[in-house]
Amino acid sequence: MKWGKYTPYLLLIPTFLIIILFIYWPAINSFLLSFYKTSLFGQKKIFVGLQNYLNLFHSESFLEAFKVTLIYICATVVSVIFLGYLVAVLLDNKVVGVKIYRTLIFVPYAISFTIGGALWLFMLNPVAGHVNYFLSRIIGKNINWVIEIPYALISVIIAGIWKMLPYSIIFYLAGLQSISEEVIESAIIDGSNAWQRIWKIKFPMLSPITFYLVIMNIIDAMFESFGIIDIMTRGGPFGSTTTLTYKLYQDAFFFYKTNLAAAESVILFLIMSLITFLYFKFGEKTVSYQ
Amino acid sequence: MKRFVLLFLSVLLLAGFTFSVTTIEFWHAMESDKVPLIQNMIQDFEALNPDIKVKLQYTGSYPETLNKLVAAVQTGNAPHIVQIYEIGTRLMIDSGVIVPVQDLLDQDKSYDVAVLLEPILNYYTVEGKLYSMPFNSSTCLLYYNKTLFEQAGLDPNRPPQTYEEVIEYCRILTKKDAKGQTLQYGLTWPTHSWVIEQLMAAADAPFVNNNNGRTGRATEAVFNNEAGLKIFELFDQLNKEGLILNTAREDWSASDENFISGKAAMLFTSTSDVRIFEEALTKNGYTLGTAFLPVPDASVSGGPVIGGASLWLIAGHPDSETKAAWEFMKFVTQEEQQILWHKGTGYFPTRKDAVKRLHYERFYAENPNYFTSLLQLLLAKKDYNTAGAIMGVFQQARDTIETAYERMAAGKMTPAEALAWAEKEVTKLIKEYNSIYQH
Numbered sequence: 001m002k003w004g005k006y007t008p009y010l011l012l013i014p015t016f017l018i019i020i021l022f023i024y025w026p027a028i029n030s031f032l033l034s035f036y037k038t039s040l041f042g043q044k045k046i047f048v049g050l051q052n053y054l055n056l057f058h059s060e061s062f063l064e065a066f067k068v069t070l071i072y073i074c075a076t077v078v079s080v081i082f083l084g085y086l087v088a089v090l091l092d093n094k095v096v097g098v099k100i101y102r103t104l105i106f107v108p109y110a111i112s113f114t115i116g117g118a119l120w121l122f123m124l125n126p127v128a129g130h131v132n133y134f135l136s137r138i139i140g141k142n143i144n145w146v147i148e149i150p151y152a153l154i155s156v157i158i159a160g161i162w163k164m165l166p167y168s169i170i171f172y173l174a175g176l177q178s179i180s181e182e183v184i185e186s187a188i189i190d191g192s193n194a195w196q197r198i199w200k201i202k203f204p205m206l207s208p209i210t211f212y213l214v215i216m217n218i219i220d221a222m223f224e225s226f227g228i229i230d231i232m233t234r235g236g237p238f239g240s241t242t243t244l245t246y247k248l249y250q251d252a253f254f255f256y257k258t259n260l261a262a263a264e265s266v267i268l269f270l271i272m273s274l275i276t277f278l279y280f281k282f283g284e285k286t287v288s289y290q
Numbered sequence: 291m292k293r294f295v296l297l298f299l300s301v302l303l304l305a306g307f308t309f310s311v312t313t314i315e316f317w318h319a320m321e322s323d324k325v326p327l328i329q330n331m332i333q334d335f336e337a338l339n340p341d342i343k344v345k346l347q348y349t350g351s352y353p354e355t356l357n358k359l360v361a362a363v364q365t366g367n368a369p370h371i372v373q374i375y376e377i378g379t380r381l382m383i384d385s386g387v388i389v390p391v392q393d394l395l396d397q398d399k400s401y402d403v404a405v406l407l408e409p410i411l412n413y414y415t416v417e418g419k420l421y422s423m424p425f426n427s428s429t430c431l432l433y434y435n436k437t438l439f440e441q442a443g444l445d446p447n448r449p450p451q452t453y454e455e456v457i458e459y460c461r462i463l464t465k466k467d468a469k470g471q472t473l474q475y476g477l478t479w480p481t482h483s484w485v486i487e488q489l490m491a492a493a494d495a496p497f498v499n500n501n502n503g504r505t506g507r508a509t510e511a512v513f514n515n516e517a518g519l520k521i522f523e524l525f526d527q528l529n530k531e532g533l534i535l536n537t538a539r540e541d542w543s544a545s546d547e548n549f550i551s552g553k554a555a556m557l558f559t560s561t562s563d564v565r566i567f568e569e570a571l572t573k574n575g576y577t578l579g580t581a582f583l584p585v586p587d588a589s590v591s592g593g594p595v596i597g598g599a600s601l602w603l604i605a606g607h608p609d610s611e612t613k614a615a616w617e618f619m620k621f622v623t624q625e626e627q628q629i630l631w632h633k634g635t636g637y638f639p640t641r642k643d644a645v646k647r648l649h650y651e652r653f654y655a656e657n658p659n660y661f662t663s664l665l666q667l668l669l670a671k672k673d674y675n676t677a678g679a680i681m682g683v684f685q686q687a688r689d690t691i692e693t694a695y696e697r698m699a700a701g702k703m704t705p706a707e708a709l710a711w712a713e714k715e716v717t718k719l720i721k722e723y724n725s726i727y728q729h
Contacts, residue, residue, distance in 0.1 A: 037725075037726055038726070039384065039385075039386075039726050039727065040360060040381055040384070040385060041360055041363050041364070041385045041386060041387050042360075042364055043386050044726055044727070046726065127547075127548070127551070127553055128551075136471070140469055140471075142471060144536075146538050147481075147536060147537065147538045147539075148700075149700060232538075233538060233539075234538065234539055234540065235539075236538060236539040236692070236696065237538075237539065237696045237700070238692075238693040238696040238697055238700075239693065250689075253353060253354070253357050254353050254685050254686075254689075255683070255685055255686040255689070256356075256381065256685070257686075
């Protein structure tokens with residue numbers, strides 16, 4: 001059969017067509033766009049080389065967005081990993097109704113970022129929100145959550161954590177349940193306490209999961225945070241919640257600066273590539289696969 | 291046999307009829323209860339013009355509609371008529387993909403554009419040419435809660451007229467509890483640069499150079515002037531004394547909510563919300579009052595600027611279709627349609643005869659708040675300052691001004707610093723935008 005040799009390629013054609021059309025072609029296009037300056041409707045096109053990139057690195061708002069993104073990612077990813085693990089440990093216990101708790105805790109994952117943002121906005125409303133109601137009861141103070149620095153950033157970080165947490169919990173829970181009883185038993189016999197078992201034995205055993213989750217959560221925090229920010233703060237007050245992704249959206253679709261936005265997307269692409277590369281290079285060494 | 295011939299003829303006629311139907315596409319950005327109003331307009335139009343079919347398409351918010359238009363033009367699927375927000379005017383003029391309404395007006399002697407209200411025409415006329423057909427027009431208005439005025443011992447029929455009075459009234463209207471928590475604010479607003487632009491025009495001051503970009507392309511922002519400073523100082527004072535309730539940036543519904551719930555006694559927002567506020571305040575046991583925009587002092591008198599959106603004709607369609615689209619545009623601005631539109635939404639009736647008829651029907655006598663918004667527009671001084679600024683980077687200019695405002699409100703900048711910074715940044719944006727069109 002002569003066919004045999006080519007069959008795999010033939011079968012790959014549909015996939016490649018779609019990938020090329022919807023991923024590579026737009027990616028190459030935005031890469032090219034970033035070297036031009038074009039009018040809104042595209043009739044005028046001037047080659048400007050790296051000018052768009054230079055403008056970005058001289059722009060106060062871009063550097064600010066860089067900083068905000070960094071804070072947002074660090075805060076959410078670190079909290080999601082540790083909180084996710086701790087909640088998973090709690091849910092791993094055999095208590096009455098644990099299945100119900102698990103289901104309830106997983107709910108935020110099923111809700112879209114946008115709706116999550118709307119819910120938080122409602123709860124953080126300075127006048128009618130639940131959070132301020134309790135705050136004013138306890139400490140007698142109202143906070144203008146989404147419109148004041150630094151509370152706006154804190155608000156979107158909390159909402160982001162709330163949204164991303166279930167994903168980590170599910171993975172850790174699955175991991176915890178796959179750890180064999182014998183390991184734990186021998187640890188108990190060796191005289192370890194619960195805290196030691198959690199951090200010194202279980203957590204290192206789940207390092208492949210942690211490894212996976214860190215990468216996934218960074219990607220999530222970088223790109224999916226858009227919905228929450230758009231609904232809750234629209235990047236304000238004065239850019240204190242404008243992440244790179246949100247700035248990209250604003251520049252492209254509100255300020256009609258397609259070329260600048262293209263340059264931003266290329267930079268985002270490079271950052272993501274770098275993170276993934278570094279992580280696989282240095283991160284993998286510390287991971288123990290069983 | 292005769293019957294057959296007749297049948298044959300009528301089939302032929304029907305066929306010819308259906309074949310000659312011209313379909314035009316109309317993209318709009320209106321939401322909720324405004325959609326059925328537009329659908330009714332189209333029904334009426336199609337009944338009068340059986341040979342034209344209008345395909346209505348909702349294309350999302352104003353910026354989304356513009357983005358979709360860009361994509362559609364590039365792929366050759368552009369609609370015939372598209373509703374573009376007022377600040378997109380310069381972008382559309384520069385786009386090279388439109389047919390200026392003036393071109394069709396010049397050919398069509400049956401339509402004298404002077405039937406439309408002058409202040410509205412002034413906004414969409416650039417360098418002497420009417421570019422688009424006014425559709426939904428509104429301005430900024432000062433809304434106030436008469437009931438709360440009375441409770442505070444203020445005359446409910448004497449709203450504040452100058453900045454000084456605004457501050458004075460806000461001091462009286464702001465209420466705090468024993469712990470220092472504010473129960474009621476004097477003023478709220480959507481924290482939107484649009485309000486600042488409106489106050490600038492009301493103070494009869496320009497926003498950008500070259501007569502607000504109307505006698506030539508604007509090259510610089512000029513709002514760092516005396517009027518601009520006074521506006522920023524007003525807001526600074528209100529913030530420092532805790533008299534104003536700011537919202538998240540450009541959050542119209544939050545400021546509406548603050549006002550409706552009585553959390554704030556006054557509100558700057560669009561005239562197109564008159565109907566909503568009348569209903570909502572009545573429900574809460576309040577009485578609505580409306581007032582002209584305040585001015586720095588009584589000797590100054592400009593007027594509000596038209597906001598909203600207009601209808602643009604997109605080029606590249608067969609002449610017959612463009613003609614049909616033009617017929618539709620003329621129809622939309624007819625008396626009957628404008629009266630329904632005005633009553634249904636609060637947007638201005640764009641025609642003089644519509645205003646006259648509403649008056650004869652005692653509509654304004656019975657709806658004094660509608661009258662305030664119209665009177666403010668009609669009494670406005672007619673110059674380039676009140677015609678409003680035109681520039682290609684309006685969206686980002688607004689963002690910049692809001693940033694300046696927020697920095698000032700947070701106490702990081704003085705009013706003078708904030709204004710100077712914003713002006714410098716906006717000038718940079720304008721120059722950057724212009725560079726491609728002057729290449």
